[in-house]
Structure formats: C-alpha cells, structure tokens
Amino acid sequence: MSNKFLYGTAAASVLLAIASLVFSPSSAQNAKQSNDTAAVVEAANWADNVMITVDTDAKTFRFQSNGIPDHGFAEQYLIPSNPSDQPFADKPLEFFDVENSTDYFKETEVDATITTQPVYSDNSTDTSLGRIGVALSGAQIFNDYENPARSVVAVDDQVVHDHVAFLDNCNGHTLVDGTNYHYHGIPVCIAEAAAQAGQHSRMIGVLADGFPVYGNNDVGGIVVVNDDLDKCSGHFGPTPEFLEGIYHYHLTADEAPYMIDCYHGEVEVAANNGPGGGGGGPKFCRSCRATGHH
Ligand SMILES: [Zn+2]
C-alpha cells in the first residue's frame, strides 16, 4: 500500500461495399458507426500515474505509466517457487515464497500506443500472453492464461494459504520478478469504484485493438455471462461512454474465459507474437515456463 502514491478508387470501393454488404453484414453495420474513441479516452478517469497523449493525426493514443495500480494491493502474495510447475492450486504452502508487496513490487515502464479508430473484423485473433490492454488504474490487462499452451486459467488456479493469495482481491498480481502488475479477472477495484447501480459498467480500460473494456454489467445493470457474448467476450451495444453503441468487451465472472482471449478488432500482432517478438511488452507470466523473458 505504501507504493500507492509513488506518482502520483471509386468503382472498386462500390464493389467492395456491395461485397461486404453481401458477405459480412456485421462489418457493414459497424462501418456506419464512427468508432472514434479519442474523446472518450481523453476524458476517462485515468489514475494519476498514467499519462495519456492523444495523437489526432495518427489517430492513436499513447498510454504511459509506472505500472503500479493506483488502487493498492495485498500486503503479501504467494510466489510459486517453480513457475513451470503448473497448476498451483493443489500445491502446499512450502511450494511458494511469501513476499511482501512493499519489498517485492517493482515499477515497470508501461508504454503502449493504441488506435483511437478501432475497426471491427469478422475474423478474430487470439490474444497472446503479456499485455493485451491497459487499465484506468495504470496497470495492464492480460488474458486468462498463465502458460503459452493456454491450459491453465489463472483465476481457476487461485490458491490461498494462511490468508495469502496468488491473485489479490482485484484479480491481479505481478510477474514472478515483481514487475508488470496485471489483471486476470475483472479488476473489481476499478469496476466497483466506477459502478453505478442499475447501469451498464463504466469503461475500465482499452484493449490493444482499440475497443473499450467493461466489467460484467450490461444495459440496465444486468449481469452478463459468457453465453451472452461472442467468442471474444464482446458484443455491439450502447455503453455509458458510447451512447450510439460500439463493439466492446465484457470481462465476466461466471466461468472462463473471464478475460479477453481473442481480439475482434483489427490488430497488428506480428510484433507481439512469440518469445522473440520484441514488441516491448511483457511476454510471459510469472508462472510461465522460463524462456528468457522473466
Ligand atoms: Zn455491453
């Protein structure tokens, strides 16, 4: 908790348009929406440790933070002594190191540039390990998994010994080296602080494809579950920030996937793929097999 305040051609186009009307009605529908998120991103309730720079020419925004969430965190965390020995839920206390977050947490330079004109795609792209989005708190959004094989879901692999947990009450933790605090479930510390009873969740962050991310309340405050959403945990509809409607993601609490396991927006993934990707973001979770990125 003491770290909390550290920082503060015209014919062809017509043909394409006709083709898209015939073959991809959802894209055509979405094309009518402006999908310009710049104003919402600029006005969002980012934590004090976050710097947002909107580039109106490039149609992007840049997110910079020290990686430490502004909502505080647990005093202690369970750190697996052998990160490759998953799952952890059945491991005894002796398997873990108990670390004090005040000693253990390390600042991380988080620097992400994301489009402010997201484009819905009929094709989806799997999210990778490492950062898939940014949150209002200054921390990062990861997908569900703790391993490249996508077999171990972090939230379902929660383990608690003597009141010390692997994931904290905000569904977050760091990598094994204390850096890159990130969420594997609804960041309830953000979502609950922003929630308004009987209403759609407020935006809690933005995914790397530029579409906004929400908690699990839809219009009228109704709790959404995975069955209500597409395979990437998204749908079209109005939100408090986008009253005309936009494609958006909902994090859920009923069962995996809790997070966003694929992008339904166009996204450049080449730089983010594989252990040698060099995309600048973290590639591996604390508990992922050691591959030189921990
Ligand atoms: Zn919704």
Ligand SMILES: [Zn+2]
């Ligand atoms: Zn993790």
